[in-house]
Amino acid sequence: MIYAFGTCILDADRRELRRDGTPVAVEPQVFDLLLVLLAARERVVTRDELHDTVWRGRIVSEATLASRIAAARAAIGDSGAAQRLIRTLPRKGVRFVGEVRETAPEPAPPLPDPSHEAGPAARAEAPPAWPAAGTGGGLPGLAVLPFANLGGDPAQDDFADGITEEITTALSRLSGLFVIARNSAFAYKGQPMDVRAIGGQLGVAYVLEGSVRRSHTELRITGHLVDTASGATLWSDRFEGALADVFALQDRVAESVAAAIEPTLQSAEIARRERAAPARLDAYDLLLRAQGLIGTFTAESLAAALVCLDEALALDPLYAPALAASAYCRAQMHFQGWAQPDEEAAAAAERRAWQAVERAPNDGQVLWMAAFAIWNLAATERARARPLFRRALLVNPNAAMALTLAGWIEAMCGDTAAGRAMVARAQRLNPRDPRGWLMSGAMAVAALVDEDYPAALRWADLALGQNRRFAVALRVLVVACGRCGQPARARAAARALLEIEPDLTVSGFLARIPMPLERVARIYAAGLSAAGVPE
The missing domain is CATH 3.40.50.10610 (ABC-type transport auxiliary lipoprotein component)
Structure with missing residues (x-):
């Protein structure tokens, strides 16, 4: 069945939702919720019915139910304040109140019969x-x-x-x-x-x-x-x-x-496209090539990734995954100290991040990449990154990188318990993630914010064991070694940090990296300075 309402078309058989002609990525439970409300739009659907149909008899919390209803409203251009299409009736349930037109879908092409007697080759x-x-x-x-x-x-x-x-x-x-x-x-x-x-x-x-x-x-x-x-x-x-x-x-x-x-498929797709070696790269090919370069994580590879993404956007200027990846790549170069201070380039990357969000507001990866870029690069609206992370995790609560980066930012903002819980969940979900060094680095930052320097040192060592170029972990190591009575090791870590970022100064670092907590900024400044990083 196909349901048309407002500017939306929902195809139940294809499990597709379009708004203003543009596909909308919808979490499966949210899609099921919309289907239930549309099919029963002549009456109020109780919470018990939603438990039975959407969650197959499993009882979920009010917060979970509310979040799915909010996501359903957002997907179809509604809101909790307006309730033009989905209305909540206190102590009764939920009802779809918009005007709906139903049409039968076109017949689908027949599925080949897998039990055919012919052999596999035939x-x-x-x-x-x-x-x-x-x-x-x-x-x-x-x-x-x-x-x-x-x-x-x-x-x-x-x-x-x-x-x-x-x-x-x-x-x-x-x-x-x-x-x-x-x-x-x-x-x-x-x-x-x-x-x-x-x-x-x-x-x-x-x-x-x-x-x-x-x-x-x-x-x-x-x-x-x-x-x-x-x-x-x-x-x-x-x-x-x-x-x-x-x-x-x-x-x-x-x-x-x-x-x-998720990371396994990304690596496989990158390798598959490289083997195919198409004569002419399309925007998706260029995005995959850029993702491979981002994973290499050197100053040169990130710069090359930005070139690939610029080429992808020249072919398709509104390609949201490339817009978000470009902003994210610039943010990585920014926190590593691999990009010269350039307000115009930072502003352009921030604009790309917001463009990506506008083009793909229900794409979890676009949202977390854009959120991280906005946090690192925005001049005035950095706080808006945190709601974007939350939206990304509503779309895909199992995204290890969204959990890791959101947890990092929460820790930097002082909510270390929530931050550690997010990163720990990412580690449990995929303990062999090739980006595990980012997870360990985020844990190191959380420990530093808590002033638990032995733990910060352990987590930083773990991150650097996987990626010696990770400047975030090196900075934590410098500070933690100094606080743990290991000044010689702190100075050695500072020298390694200066090899990665030769122009690093304490004042330049504090001006570049968001530090919501003044106390944490002072901890970094004292530790870096004591280990020999120029003022």
């Missing part, structure tokens, strides 16, 4: 129902195949299906990824799985497959991310938990899988 040669992955400049596609029930207990079929659905939902929140709908993927349930043939039939570059096994009171879940072109396994992991806590286990597995797969 099936692979047949024309796919969708364009083959990797042949154009579109987003990479992924299908979550039904998890196999290896225990033989039919009662575990529902659990295996539930795990598959939860992971599909969590992955659909990721930016820069197209996830095949559940119904299409479930057509392969119980069928022999040739991932290369499935990749061609569904038009996806990647497949996530897995299994569930029960042993007495324990459940074991395994997952594998496979490249459909080569058949290579890109990621795999195993999760175990008590049968009594099945819902908590489902949530933990889905969250961890989503957090781990």
Whole structure:
């Protein structure tokens, strides 16, 4: 069914929402909430009904429910103050009150039959129902195949299906990824799985497959991310938990899988595009190349990344992911001291960050990248970065980098308990994240703000063990070593810091880096100066 209301069109079958003709990224639970309200718009929907339909009988907190209703309003251009479309009736429930027009969707193309008697080679040669992955400049596609029930207990079929659905939902929140709908993927349930043939039939570059096994009171879940072109396994992991806590286990597995797969897919896409070596790069190719350069994290690679992003924006000036990545890259150069002070360049990067937010207000990655850039580069509106981080985490609460950077900023603002909790969640979600040095660095900053210098030293050492060029961790190390009675090591760390940023001065650092707490600014100034950093 297709619902049209105001300036929005919601396609229930395709699970797509458009506003003013532009696609809107919507968290799956928020989309489900909109569907329920639209279908029952002639009456008030109670909170119990929402628990039953959106959360499948699980009771969630009032704060969670309120946040999803707020996100639904934001997605369709409504607000809690206006309530033009979604109205809350105190102690009764919620109702969709806008004028709605319903139309039937156009028939979808038929899905190829995965149980066809022809062999894998014959099936692979047949024309796919969708364009083959990797042949154009579109987003990479992924299908979550039904998890196999290896225990033989039919009662575990529902659990295996539930795990598959939860992971599909969590992955659909990721930016820069197209996830095949559940119904299409479930057509392969119980069928022999040739991932290369499935990749061609569904038009996806990647497949996530897995299994569930029960042993007495324990459940074991395994997952594998496979490249459909080569058949290579890109990621795999195993999760175990008590049968009594099945819902908590489902949530933990889905969250961890989503957090781990995001950086894995990004690396795989970068490598795939490099192997393809297209004669003419499009904006997406250039964005991927820039992301690879940002990950290298040197002064030269970040400068080269900015060139790639400028080229991408020359091809598509309103490409929100490139706008946000450009601003984020400039912010990284700024806090590392790898960019000369340039108010005009900083202002231009801030403008790009806000442009990205305007173009993609429901893209979690765009939001956290823009938020970090605004925090570091804004001349007057730095505080607006914190609500952007919160919005990013509403869209995708499993985004490890959003959690890490938001936690860093919260700690710098003095709320170290909240900041540490965010970073700790990021570490739990993806303990093998290749950007783990950022997480450790954020923990080091939180410890410094708390004046827990031994902990700050330990976290800084951990960050620098992964990335010796991380100036944030080196600064914390300088200060923490001085406070822990290790002046020689503090001076050595200061020399390493000056190798990364030869023009560093204490006054220049304090003028460049946001320091909401004067007390923390004094701690940095005293520690850097005592270790030999010029005034």
